[in-house]
Amino acid sequence: MTLNDRVLGVGALVFAALITAFGYDLEPPFSYEPVGPKAFPLLLALIIALCGLRLILKGGGQVAANPPGANGRILMMVAYLAAYAWLFQWLGFIVATTMMATLVGRLFGGSWKQALIGGLAMGGGLFVLFDLGLDVVLPHGILGAWL
Known part of the structure; x- marks a missing residue:
C-alpha cells in the first residue's frame, strides 16, 4: 500500500x-x-x-x-516523545531533554558518546537560553536543589 x-x-x-x-x-x-x-x-x-x-x-x-527498519524507528520516536512529555515535570527540563536527545541521537545512528554529549549540550544549553536568557520558567525537577 x-x-x-x-x-x-x-x-x-x-x-x-x-x-x-x-x-x-x-x-x-x-x-x-x-x-x-x-x-x-x-x-x-x-x-x-x-x-x-x-x-x-x-x-x-x-x-x-519506508526502508527496512524505518517503521520501528518511527514508533520508537513516538514512544520517546510520549515518555518525554510524561516525565518532563517530574525529572525537569534538563534531565528529560538530555535523556530524550540522547535516545534520539542513538536512534539516528550516533554513538553513545556522541549522543550523550549532544544530549547534555541540548539539555543544558536550551535551559540556559530559555530560563536565563528568555526568562521562560522551566521545571527544575530532580535538580531543583542545585538550580
Whole structure:
C-alpha cells in the first residue's frame, strides 16, 4: 500500500483541528503577557492546516515505501516523545531533554558518546537560553536543589 499526498493532507487537517480544539481554551491563571498561552498552538495549527490544504490541492504524488527498519524507528520516536512529555515535570527540563536527545541521537545512528554529549549540550544549553536568557520558567525537577 502506498500513501499519497492527499491522504497526508487530510491527516494534517485533522491534526490541525485537534490542536485548535485543545489549544483554544488555554487560559493562564493570571495575565502575564498580552498574547497568552494559546497563541502558539493556534499559530501552529494554522501552519499545519495550510500545509495540509496545499497537499490536498496539489496532491496525487505516490510516496515510496519506508526502508527496512524505518517503521520501528518511527514508533520508537513516538514512544520517546510520549515518555518525554510524561516525565518532563517530574525529572525537569534538563534531565528529560538530555535523556530524550540522547535516545534520539542513538536512534539516528550516533554513538553513545556522541549522543550523550549532544544530549547534555541540548539539555543544558536550551535551559540556559530559555530560563536565563528568555526568562521562560522551566521545571527544575530532580535538580531543583542545585538550580
